[in-house]
Amino acid sequence: MPKPTDLAAHRGLATWGERLVPLGTFRAATAEAGRRLTPAEREAAVVSFTRPAPDPTPVEGPYSRIAVFGGVYNNRFGLAALLEDAAHRGAEAVYCLGDLGGFGPEPEEVWPLLVQGDVRAIQGNYEESLASGREDCNCGYTDPRDNHFAEVSFRYTAQGCSPAFKAWMGGLPRRRRVRVGGRELLLVHGSPRRINEFLFRSTTPAPFLEVLLDQNRCDGILCTHTGLPWHRRLASGRDVVNVGVIGRPANDGDLRVRYALLEGRPEEEGGLAVEIVPLAYDHQALAAAMRRERLPEEFVETILTGWWTTCLEILPARERAASRY
Amino acid sequence: MPPPAAIAGPWALAAKPMPVIEEDRTTAAAGGPRVALRSLDTLWFQVAGTVCNIACAHCFVSCSPTNHTHEMLRLDEVRRHLADAVRLGVREYYFTGGEPFLNPEMEAILEETLKVGPATVLTNGLLLDPARCARLKALDDASDHSLDLRVSLDGYDAATNDPLRGEGTFERILGGVRNLVAAGLNPVITVTEACHEAGTDDGKERFFALLRTLGVHRPRLKVLPVFQLGAEVERSGGYESWQRLRDSDEPDGGWDHLQCSSCRMVTDQGVWVCPILVNEPAGKMGETLADTLGSFPLGHSACWTCHVYGVSCKT
Numbered sequence: 249m250p251k252p253t254d255l256a257a258h259r260g261l262a263t264w265g266e267r268l269v270p271l272g273t274f275r276a277a278t279a280e281a282g283r284r285l286t287p288a289e290r291e292a293a294v295v296s297f298t299r300p301a302p303d304p305t306p307v308e309g310p311y312s313r314i315a316v317f318g319g320v321y322n323n324r325f326g327l328a329a330l331l332e333d334a335a336h337r338g339a340e341a342v343y344c345l346g347d348l349g350g351f352g353p354e355p356e357e358v359w360p361l362l363v364q365g366d367v368r369a370i371q372g373n374y375e376e377s378l379a380s381g382r383e384d385c386n387c388g389y390t391d392p393r394d395n396h397f398a399e400v401s402f403r404y405t406a407q408g409c410s411p412a413f414k415a416w417m418g419g420l421p422r423r424r425r426v427r428v429g430g431r432e433l434l435l436v437h438g439s440p441r442r443i444n445e446f447l448f449r450s451t452t453p454a455p456f457l458e459v460l461l462d463q464n465r466c467d468g469i470l471c472t473h474t475g476l477p478w479h480r481r482l483a484s485g486r487d488v489v490n491v492g493v494i495g496r497p498a499n500d501g502d503l504r505v506r507y508a509l510l511e512g513r514p515e516e517e518g519g520l521a522v523e524i525v526p527l528a529y530d531h532q533a534l535a536a537a538m539r540r541e542r543l544p545e546e547f548v549e550t551i552l553t554g555w556w557t558t559c560l561e562i563l564p565a566r567e568r569a570a571s572r573y
Numbered sequence: 574m575p576p577p578a579a580i581a582g583p584w585a586l587a588a589k590p591m592p593v594i595e596e597d598r599t600t601a602a603a604g605g606p607r608v609a610l611r612s613l614d615t616l617w618f619q620v621a622g623t624v625c626n627i628a629c630a631h632c633f634v635s636c637s638p639t640n641h642t643h644e645m646l647r648l649d650e651v652r653r654h655l656a657d658a659v660r661l662g663v664r665e666y667y668f669t670g671g672e673p674f675l676n677p678e679m680e681a682i683l684e685e686t687l688k689v690g691p692a693t694v695l696t697n698g699l700l701l702d703p704a705r706c707a708r709l710k711a712l713d714d715a716s717d718h719s720l721d722l723r724v725s726l727d728g729y730d731a732a733t734n735d736p737l738r739g740e741g742t743f744e745r746i747l748g749g750v751r752n753l754v755a756a757g758l759n760p761v762i763t764v765t766e767a768c769h770e771a772g773t774d775d776g777k778e779r780f781f782a783l784l785r786t787l788g789v790h791r792p793r794l795k796v797l798p799v800f801q802l803g804a805e806v807e808r809s810g811g812y813e814s815w816q817r818l819r820d821s822d823e824p825d826g827g828w829d830h831l832q833c834s835s836c837r838m839v840t841d842q843g844v845w846v847c848p849i850l851v852n853e854p855a856g857k858m859g860e861t862l863a864d865t866l867g868s869f870p871l872g873h874s875a876c877w878t879c880h881v882y883g884v885s886c887k888t
Contacts, residue, residue: 262642263623263635263852266806274642277854278842283864290863294660297613297866392774441612450719451665453690456614459662560791564691565759566719568791 300465305434308368309427310512311340316435317507318345318372318472321495322352322405324361325537326505329529330494331365337509337525343426345472346372346437348417349405350385351496351547353537359413371420372437372473373444378406379418386444391561398559400544429512431467431487431520438473440464447471447490449478450566457488468520470508475499475556476567477506477524489522494529497554499563499571504528605872606820608828612835613862614664615887616654617848619840620646620682621670627697627739628804631727631767633875634852635803636671642852643840645671648678652685654839657862659689666692667887669848674700680708687716693888695763698724698749699742706756713758722760723795723888724750727768729779737767747787754788761793761888767808772796798882800849800875812874822880828871832885837865848886849875 262274285293315334320327334342344367349355362369371379373386385402409417422443424435439445440460457480461469468487476499477492492498492506504526511521535551546557555572563571622644628637635642658666666686673679673694686692701724713720724746728734731743738746753760762780770776777794784792799805801812828834838845843857846869850856853873858865871880878884 263640263803265802265853266811271641274852274854275842278857281854281857282843282859283867284860285864290861293863293866294657297610297661392777450717451691453664453718455659455689456662456664459660463662564719565721565793566713568793569759573791 298459298462300463303423303425303464305421305423305425307425307427307432309341311426311428313337313339313509313511314341314343314426314428315339315507315509316343316345316470316489316491317494318437318491319347319350319475319493319495320344320352320358321347321350321493322355322358322408323495323505323529323534324352324354324357325531325534326494326527326529327358327361327365329527330507331361331367333525333527334507334509339509341426342367343424343435343470344369345435345470345491346370346420346443347374347472347493347495348372349374349378349409350401351538351543351550352534353541353543355405355408356410356413359416368424369420370424370435370437371417371422371443374402374405375417375420376443377402378409378414394559394561397544397546401547404541404543425466428510429520430515431512433468433470433510434464434466435470437471439471440469444473446474446562447488448474448476448564448567449480449490451564452480452488454480454482458482458484458486461486461488470510474562477508479508479522479524481518481522485519487520487522489524492524494527496550496556499554499556499567501554501572502526503531503552503554605818605870605876606823606828607868607870608831608833609868610834610837610866611829613658613661613837613866615667615832615836616658616663616665616862617667617669617836617838617886618646618651618654618682619643619670619838619845619848619851620651620668620673620679621676622646622841623671623852624675625671625697626675626699627672627742629727629739630737630808631765631799631805633800633802633805633849640671643671643842645676646682646839646841648681648685650841651682651839654844654862655686655689661862661866663690665887666690667695667848668692669695672697672700674705680705680712683709683712683720687712687718687720689718691718691721693721693723695723695725696749697738697742698726698746698760701749701752703752703755706752706758709753710756710758720758721888722753722758723763724753724760725763725765726750726780727765727771729768729783733768750784750787750789759789759791759793761795763795763797766796766798767805772798795888797886798878798884800878802849802875803852812877816874816877818871818876818880830883831871831876831879832887833869833871833876833879836887837862847879849879 261268479489491508494505509523623636623640623642625636727737734743764771781792833847844865
């Protein structure tokens with residue numbers, strides 16, 4: 249047991265690695281350390297650090313109205329409802345931001361719907377993992393319970409997808425650019441930086457998004473991956489939209505799923521109208537199919553209550569506080 | 574700045590001897606592979622400097638009531654760095670010390686920060702009285718961004734916690750957690766592996782069970798390895814010379830898994846590469862964030878810990 253220290257031991261001393269040195273010695277060394285740029289050099293460093301990277305992604309469109317969704321999670325009932333609703337609302341093109349698999353039943357069933365519906369998809373982390381033969385969904389959970397359910401869900405989906413479907417997933421692009429009205433939108437799964445980066449509303453501040461938009465030279469970013477939809481119009485007049493998912497409810501007790509409808513507007517009317525659309529679908533049929541496949545009752549509960557029961561660990565404090573579990 | 578009145582008190586008994594070692598085995602300033610800053614996502618503030626109201630046996634920065642290696646940051650200094658951070662697209666802010674709530678401007682600093690992004694405070698929980706917790710909750714409610722608290726605890730009971738954090742601290746930490754919960758805040762409990770079995774599933778379950786007894790319905794836990802620096806050197810020994818990164822250690826994906834590829838740390842002495850190396854002059858990269866956007870050599874033994882244990886100080 250170490251004996252109690254004289255608290256004055258630190259007075260005038262600093263810790264430097266493993267050593268105690270006179271405070272003046274530490275301060276003198278730190279004053280010399282590091283770089284000290286001139287104001288002009290500092291400005292140049294900041295400009296260079298936030299400079300856009302070249303992106304050869306071709307620009308699709310222009311369209312006046314598009315529907316964008318993510319997170320199918322094997323929910324063919326939700327996907328069928330979405331295709332009908334988007335057509336009814338006059339969407340000229342329908343985009344999917346990835347994560348076709350997970351949670352739901354009979355994964356291959358969504359493939360013909362996507363093809364027949366002329367859905368333009370990009371890869372999510374699920375498609376990337378399935379196409380590359382990874383052993384997990386790469387969501388990055390650390391909670392043992394979340395990992396257990398993520399494993400159940402991924403293994404079921406991996407076994408239920410044919411090699412041809414997986415190869416099709418592997419051929420999907422990682423990003424798309426679409427012109428809606430006068431605005432050029434970047435479509436990604438997680439974020440423009442990483443396929444599995446979570447953009448939650450409460451942890452995605454406006455200054456961060458402004459720089460992200462600058463670096464990707466676009467007027468808006470559309471993403472999914474978290475399962476929770478939100479829209480933010482930034483001070484620069486640009487938009488960031490998490491379009492939510494159509495595979496399961498948005499953890500708010502509402503049984504409907506969500507997607508986004510985007511419509512080009514004249515600049516004097518804001519340039520772009522964004523609507524997060526709540527979508528009803530045959531959730532009873534989904535729950536019945538999940539039970540037939542003996543998927544975990546925890547997954548079925550989410551479909552029937554609108555509250556998440558698993559993969560909650562990734563929620564930031566504020567989103568977690570608003571959830572039932 | 575004069576030291577705040579709050580730092581005199583019985584908790585000072587927790588202090589332990591500081592090792593005085595002539596030869597430092599940890600620093601290799603120029604050597605090692607280099608890590609680029611890919612994006613500045615996480616900005617840390619050593620907001621209380623190295624001043625703390627306790628002196629934990631495993632503190633890698635040896636914080637204590639009398640350690641003035643780094644002094645407290647003032648609101649105007651924080652504000653200056655926040656302005657740079659906004660231009661660089663910082664995503665989240667963290668505040669540590671020392672004990673952040675010893676800083677008399679702490680709540681004003683949080684209010685200012687929450688205007689531009691989410692904030693997390695790493696605290697020892699000893700200064701979380703009901704009135705302060707209510708004010709923190711009000712700050713959280715008023716912001717579009719979340720305010721998160723991380724409370725350090727190093728044992729399942731007084732017998733396991735107090736030898737590390739100081740006599741009587743276990744009950745006082747639990748009191749702070751109760752006050753946060755009563756105010757409607759759900760803190761993350763931060764445990765180091767100095768606590769026996771903290772990293773195992775059994776250990777985590779024991780902490781979850783303890784938190785449930787405090788009324789925490791959705792317990793949140795963060796487990797960190799110990800860094801063999803500062804006070805921890807005396808407790809468990811320092812690094813060995815082989816505990817260094819070499820070019821050949823670089824993973825296929827590069828060094829992006831290291832937090833120094835996406836963070837920086839502001840102290841009253843300048844801007845450091847990460848929260849761990851603040852007691853290393855070689856860890857200082859410049860005076861402003863703009864000075865520190867270049868790469869850094871992974872030449873320190875602590876870099877080895879980050880790589881091997883996959884450490885990230887953020888939540």
